[in-house]
Amino acid sequence: MRVGLLTREYPPDVYGGAGVHVEFLARELRALVDLEVHCWGEGRTDGVRRHRPWSALDGANDALRTFSVDLAMAAALEGREIVHSHTWYANLAGHLAKELYGIPHVMTAHSLEPLRPWKAEQLGSGYALSGWAEHTAVEAADAVIAVSAAMREDILGCYPALDPARVHVVHNGIDTRLYRPDPGTEALDRIGLDPSRPYVLFVGRITRQKGVPQLLRAVRGIDPAAQVVLCAGAPDTPEIEREFRELYEELSRVRAGVHWVPQMLPRPEVIQLLTHAAAFVCPSVYEPLGIVNLEAMACGTPVVASRVGGVPEVVEDGVTGVLVPVDDVFEQGLARALDSLLGDPEAARRMGEAGRERAVGVFGWDTVARRTVALYEEIRTQA
Template identity: 85%
Template sequence: MRVGLLTREFPPDVYGGAGVHVEFLARELARLVDLDVHAWGEGRGDGVLRHRSWTALDGANDALRTFSVDLAMAAGLQDCELVHSHTWYTNLGGHLAKLLHGVPHVMTAHSLEPLRPWKAEQLGGGYALSSWAERTAIEAADAVIAVSGAMREDILGCYPALEPGRVHVVHNGIDTSLYRPDHRTDVLDRIGLDRSRPYVLFVGRITRQKGVPHLLRAVRDIDPAAQVVLCAGAPDTPEIDREFRDLFRELSRAREGVHWIPRMLPRPEVVQLLTHAAAFVCPSVYEPLGIVNLEAMACGTPVVASRVGGIPEVVEDGRTGLLVPLDDDFEAGLARALDTVLGDPEAARRMGEAGRERAVGEFGWDTVARRTVRLYEEVLKQA
């Protein structure tokens, strides 16, 4: 079976959870099928064909530039028996390949445009185009993979024309051989962390979805002995970048021990930071699954997260971490949950151990790949 896998992000250009998903899924799929990866970028090699937006569109709206990449991808999929797209950035490419080459299209929904209205702030009128592309692709896809049960409900709620039988749940995975406790301290020392004090850690993009402003306000009043480490980069817009910087300055004036790392760190460095954190915090306002929570759990770290989307399918409240309702008291709830974990290191240790056990036992990428290939086989039988 020859499969074309379509993605915006692929190593070395991975900046979000969808990119992590595709990176590890592709590694495992390559052992099971004849796999061609089509990604954004320049060049070709190791089974990866990269496509860049048309130079005639340099400076144009990002949605138009995305569509030019989708056209190039569709043109290069003529030898595939099935195409599998990820995110709206490539969904249209998968849909066009289905029409052009007469092959089935499977798409994985990592998020949904109707549930991310703040994208209009980033894309302007391009948000209408991204929404159109997603709707067109998802309603015509032969199968849609939801990364959580909650995500499946969201898909069917946003797209009622989609037949429920075409939507399948295959959870995200985690490589627990890469994400595992690392007790070295060189990264902590280079950042300048005080190893005698605990710290809470955030890792993610500066975007409305990730709830970073909520976090910056919530941690003002947590245990003053705790440090705060923010691995936060890739702001969606100049406006949210300015908002983040203003809140960071206010937080730094209000308490000491606040550290901002304004870039995406290499994976080994993130693993070390996750390992030593007293708590990992995920304040997302929208999260289909939240792969970063799995990464923290695999490193043996308790998680404090918002009770939204698919997060409760990963973080077991009271066992591997604490979940906070996204309500009017959200920021205060985050602070209380963080203080609960910081105030009971023994309970935190038990949560971390349980999280590692759950990540290893239930979210391996080999299992995710086998489930995905079984779905491919079912789709091809029905084609």
């Protein structure tokens, strides 16, 4: 089966959960199908074709530049038997290939544009175009993959014209051979962490979706012995970056041991940081699943996370971590949950061990790939 996998992010240019998903899914799919990846970037290597926005659109709205990549991808997909797109950045390419070549289109929904109104800050009026592209692709797709059961409900709520029978749940996965506890401390030493003090860790983009401002306010009042490590980069807009910097500077004035790492760290360093954290914190206000929570669990670290979207399908409250409702006292709830783990290292250790066990037993990428190929085969027989 000749499959075209369409994505914005692909190694070495991965900055979010959707990119991580595609990276590992592609790795497993190569053993099962004839796979060609189409992504953003320059050049072509074995099994990967990269496309860049048209130079004539330099300086234009990002939505228009995205559409130019989608057109280039669609033109390059002739001869594929099925296309599988990820995020709105590639959904239109999948839809166009379906119409142009008469082949099935599968799309994985990692998030939904109607539920991310803050994207208007990044795209301006182009947000209407990103929503249009997603809407068009969703309603015409032969199959829509939701990364959690909660995400499936969101998809059907946002797009009621979509036949529920075409929406399938396939959870995100984790490579527990790669993400596993690492006793090394080189990354901690390089950042300048005090080995005698515990630390809480955040890893993610600077975006309103990830709840970063709420986190920076929440950790002001946690146990003063704890350090705070913020691996936070790729801001959506200059405005959100400016807000983050102001909150970070305020936090640094009221407590010691606050460390901001703005650059993307190599994966081995992230694994070391996850391994040694007293708690990993995911304060997202919108999260269809949250691969980063799986990464923390696989490294044996307890998770404090928002009770939103698909997060409760990953993090078992009171077993592998603590879930916090996103309500009027969300920031206080985050602080209490973090303090509960900082104050009880034995309970945190038990949760970390349970998280590792759950990650290994439930969320393997080989299972994700097999379920995905089974869906490809099902829709091909129906086409």
